Every structure is written in structure tokens, then in C-alpha cells.
Amino acid sequence: MAALEENSTRLNQQSRALFGRRVIRTSAKAITRENVSQEVEQAFVTHLVNRGEIEYLWEYYKGNQPALYRVREIRNELTQHIVENRANEIVSFKVGYLVGKPVQYVSSVGGNQISGLVGRLNDAMRVASKHTEDKKLVEWEMISGLGYRYVTQNNDPRIKSPFRLYTLDPRNTFVIRANDYTNRPLAAVNYVTDEHANITFTVYTPDSVFTVLHGGGGVTEQVNAFGLIPIVEYQANSARQGCFEIVLSMLDALNDFDCARMEAVEQFVQSLLVLYNCQVEEGTTADTIRAAGMILLKTVGDAKADIKVLAEQLDQSQNQTLKDDLYQAVLQIVGVPSQTAAGTSDSSNNGAVILKNGWQGAETRAQDFEAMFQEPEQEMLRVVSVICEGLSDLSFDPSDVEVKFTRRNYENILSKSQTLTTMLQNDKVHPKCAYEASGLFVDTEEAYLLGMQWFEEQTKRQEEAARKAAETAQNAPQDPDGQEPAGSRRLAADGGNGGINANRDGDRG
Numbered sequence: 068m069a070a071l072e073e074n075s076t077r078l079n080q081q082s083r084a085l086f087g088r089r090v091i092r093t094s095a096k097a098i099t100r101e102n103v104s105q106e107v108e109q110a111f112v113t114h115l116v117n118r119g120e121i122e123y124l125w126e127y128y129k130g131n132q133p134a135l136y137r138v139r140e141i142r143n144e145l146t147q148h149i150v151e152n153r154a155n156e157i158v159s160f161k162v163g164y165l166v167g168k169p170v171q172y173v174s175s176v177g178g179n180q181i182s183g184l185v186g187r188l189n190d191a192m193r194v195a196s197k198h199t200e201d202k203k204l205v206e207w208e209m210i211s212g213l214g215y216r217y218v219t220q221n222n223d224p225r226i227k228s229p230f231r232l233y234t235l236d237p238r239n240t241f242v243i244r245a246n247d248y249t250n251r252p253l254a255a256v257n258y259v260t261d262e263h264a265n266i267t268f269t270v271y272t273p274d275s276v277f278t279v280l281h282g283g284g285g286v287t288e289q290v291n292a293f294g295l296i297p298i299v300e301y302q303a304n305s306a307r308q309g310c311f312e313i314v315l316s317m318l319d320a321l322n323d324f325d326c327a328r329m330e331a332v333e334q335f336v337q338s339l340l341v342l343y344n345c346q347v348e349e350g351t352t353a354d355t356i357r358a359a360g361m362i363l364l365k366t367v368g369d370a371k372a373d374i375k376v377l378a379e380q381l382d383q384s385q386n387q388t389l390k391d392d393l394y395q396a397v398l399q400i401v402g403v404p405s406q407t408a409a410g411t412s413d414s415s416n417n418g419a420v421i422l423k424n425g426w427q428g429a430e431t432r433a434q435d436f437e438a439m440f441q442e443p444e445q446e447m448l449r450v451v452s453v454i455c456e457g458l459s460d461l462s463f464d465p466s467d468v469e470v471k472f473t474r475r476n477y478e479n480i481l482s483k484s485q486t487l488t489t490m491l492q493n494d495k496v497h498p499k500c501a502y503e504a505s506g507l508f509v510d511t512e513e514a515y516l517l518g519m520q521w522f523e524e525q526t527k528r529q530e531e532a533a534r535k536a537a538e539t540a541q542n543a544p545q546d547p548d549g550q551e552p553a554g555s556r557r558l559a560a561d562g563g564n565g566g567i568n569a570n571r572d573g574d575r576g
Contacts, residue, residue: 081133081136082133082315082316082319083120083123083315084315084316085120085123085124085308085312085315086306086308087212087306087307087308087312088117088120088121088211088212088213088307088308089113089116089117089307090244090250090307091110091113091114091241091242091243091244092243092244092245092246093106093109093110093243093244093245093246093253094246095253096245097253097272098243098253098254098270098272099272099275100275100277100286100288103254103270103277103279103286104279104283104286106243106254107243107254107256107268107270107279108281108283110241110243110256111241111268111281114241114256117213117237117241118238120211121210121211121213121237121238122238124210124211124309124311124312125210125211125238127154127311127315128154128155128158128210128311129155130150130152130155132150132152132154132318132319132322133319133322134148134149134150134319134322134323134325134326135148135150136148137323137326146326147325147326147329148326149322149325149326149329150322151321151322151325153311153318153321153394153397154311154318156403157209157310157311157397157401157403158206158209158210158309158310158311160403160404160429161205161209161310161403162202162205162206162209164429164433164474165205165433165436165472165474166198166201166202166205166472166474167474168472168473168474169193169197169198169201169473170197170198170201170470170471170472170473171189171470171471171473172185172188172189172192172448172468172469172470172471173185173468173469173471174467174468174469175466175467175468175469176467181463181467184461184462184463184467185463185467185468187461188451188461188463188468191228191229191230191455191461192228192232194226194227194228195221195226195228195230195231195232196232197232200216200232200233200234203234204216204234204301207234207236207237208301208302208303208309209303209309209310209311210309210310211237211309212302212303212304212306212307212308212309212312213237213300213301213302213303213307214234214237214300214301214303215234215235215236215237215240215242215255215257215298215299215300215301216232216233216234216235216298216299216301216443216447217232217233217234217235217257217297217298217299218230218231218232218233218297218298218299218447218450218451218454219231219233219297219454220454220457220458221458229454229455229458229459229461230451230454230455230458235257235298239257239258239259240255240256240257240258240298241255241256242254242255242256242298242300243255243256252296252300253272254270254271254272254296255270255271255296255297255298255299255300256268256269256270256271257269257298258281265280265281265284266280266281266282267279267280267281268280268281271291271296271297271298272291272296273291273294273295273296274290274291274294275288275289275290275291276288276289276290276291277289293450293453293454294453295446295449295450295453296450297450299443299446299447299450300443301439301440301443302439302443303436303439304435304436304439305439310401311401313400313401314397314400314401317393317396317397317400318397320393321390321393321394321397324386324389324390324393328386398425399425399428401432402425402428402429402431402432403425403429404425404426404428404429405425433472433474437470437472440470441470444470445465445470448465448468449465451465452464452465483505484505486501486504486505487501487505490504490505498518498519
């Protein structure tokens, strides 16, 4: 249990090389009442290793980094403790870029009925504060490489949603997976520690919910009414690494660099005095020289007495070049756009900016993350569908729902609108293909259905207006010859200016 209570200060005294969280596996075919205690205890050993690394990364993200514990061997009084928290910068950008706008669900198949159900699902997710929970979840993924979401039924009548979503702390949660090619989850575990350091595990399997006391204190079992594991594990990538974990050594180097520069400045200010061929009055010490600010020298023999300041300045321009190069390498590796003055703004359009200054790399990493996000999100939707089917009339098939990130669908909107207009004018391109290719809409299916409905309504209005115009023309009074209305003949006789000629005749009168 010492690992659970390991002090975060001691964790961060030295730099660490981390390579992703370990997958917890078991050779058991299923976790039952007979083997749940043994399986959880075995998995807990591996989880403690992951927990220690997650704790280190969490503290690092908050600013508790090795630079705060530097020790200078010579002239320790000059030691500087400076943290340039680039880890926080990287995580904050990733979270904002990925889920700054809410993740939406769209229909993956056609039909007004499915689109209507998906719209209701989005409303229920909004009521359940899914956007907020997504930000918490992705933050943990970016820090530790893992995130956990718990789905349960809603028992609060004030919240008009049949389900609730919770983001769990990965330091207290883990999933046990099958040790075969399926890699399927056999159980999900969340645990709490009371004031007496007693640990209670809650173990969820597709059939049961077990409560297990750490150390073999007993097992209780309840039926899992959902038939699915309600805790879903999300992975940031296949290596299960946080976004700044791969550049930890470089971030430590940046901190050391800043500390060394400040120590050099401090050392220049507090330079040492060197006395050449001279004597000082008896009883003179370094403290008295420092207090008086001056010293009286006596020449020894023929050698001339002298006093000099021992000081050497660093070349700050070359050092800044080295630091900038190191910082740019960090940004390129983690996929964060450059924020230097040279790349903040110019006259380029949105499309050109995306292709430079690192934004294309950021978008590529975001698309990679989206692919990893899809599978666990579908698992979560399966649990949600079971809850909705039992507690409401919102019944849907998760396979009909597609996850859509909306961070960039309104960028470069003029070009996308022109693409849609051009393709709709081509009679060899189906309108639905035009909607999909333009990338203008979050839910392409819903936008297409609304567009077709609007088009049909406008067509009917135009046909109705044409019909009424034809009936009006048919019922208008005819001239004696029966060929055309008298009003039309009068207008033709006036050369199309019947109103003007009539006014002129009136003026003459």
C-alpha cells in the first residue's frame, strides 16, 4: 500500500522515462464469483505501476516538475527553481482543439425517422452535460494516455435525460482484458480508499456487479441489469501514452536551460572578488567587505596590488537560438502549431495557413485521435441505448449513429459553399453527394433531408402560384373578338406605356 501513498514531491525529484501504460490482461475466460477476488488482486499489481506513472504525469502537468528540486553542487545559494510549464500548454491546446466544440452524433443511414432519433439523442447528451464530461475525459487521455467513462441510469428527476455520464479518475480505475486476439474487456474495476486505508473494489462484468475488499475480505454479488460493462476505457493512442510523455526529457532540458540562464545572471550580479598581491587588514572577512562595499589594499613587496571581479557572461543570443530550436522540436513532435511571432498572422487565407506553421500536423494528429475515439464511443452508445430503451421511448440502434467532431466544419466556409453550389448545378451529381463532398455541414444526412424538403416546398409553391396565375388569366374579361383581354389590347396600343399615356391625356384635359 505504500505505492498508493507515495509522496508526489518524491515522485518528481528526478526525471523519468515513461513509455505508455501497461495493458492489464488475464488468461481467464470469464470473471466470476469464484475467481473475481484473485483476478482483481493480480490486476491490481499491474495497475499500481500504471498509477505511479499517471500520478507523475498529473503532477508534471500541474507544474510539479524536477526543476523544482535542482541541487547546485557549487555555490548552492545561486540555485534557481524555474518551471516553464510547456506540458500544460500542450495539453490545453490538445483539449481545446479536439473538444472545444461539442462532439455531435449524426445519422449514418438515410431516413427522416433515424435523423429525428439522432437529434433527440443529441438533446439528451446535452442535458447530461456530455460536452463537459468529454473535456474531462480528453484531458485525462492527453495527460496519462487513458480515460474512463461511467454510464448509468439517471435517478435525478430534475435532469431530463434517462442516463448520466461520469468521467472517472484513471488512478482509481482499470479494465481487465482477455489475453487473446480479441482484447475484449472482461471486467472494469473502480475502487475507493476510506480513512483507514481500506480499499473496496467495485467490479463490473457483463453479468454481475461484485464488491470485493482488498486483501480477501469477502465478495458480494449483484445482477448487472444492463448486460454490458458500464465503464468504458478510452485510449489516446495504441501506445497508451499522454501527449507530452514522448518529450519529457526535452521539457526537462528546457527547464534546466532556464534555470541555468538565471543562475548565470545571478552569478554575474554576485561575482567573486579576486585579490592580487595584496594584504587586507587583520580581521577582514568576506562579510565585512560585502557590508562596506569597499576594501583597502596594501602592496606586498614590488608586486602591485590589484583587485578584480571574477565574472563571465553567457552569450544570450546563441543560447536563445538553442532554446528556440529545442522548443520548436517539441512542438513538431507533439503536433502543436508554432506560436512564434513570425507565424502568428499574415495575409494568407485559411486554407494556406492550415498547410503551414504546424497546423496541418495538428490536424493530422487530431484525425488520428478521432479514429481511436470511435470504438469506445460506440461501446458507450450501446450502454446508453440499453438504458434509453428501458427508461424512455428513445430507442435507437448504435450502428445507425456516427460520431462527428465539429471543430473545423465552419472554417473556409466560402470555398465550401462554392463547392456545394457548383456540384448542385451539375445534373450528373446527386445532391446528397454534393452535400457530403462540400464538408459544410456537421450532419450531412440531416442537412440533405432538410434541403430536399425545402426544395419540394418551394417547388409546390411555385407550381401553385403558376396555377393561380393561369386561372386568373383564363377568367379575365375578353374583347368582342374573343382573342385577348381588352386590358391587354389597350396596353399594346399604348406601346406598353398605357399608364403613362393615360396620365398625359389627363393632363391635357
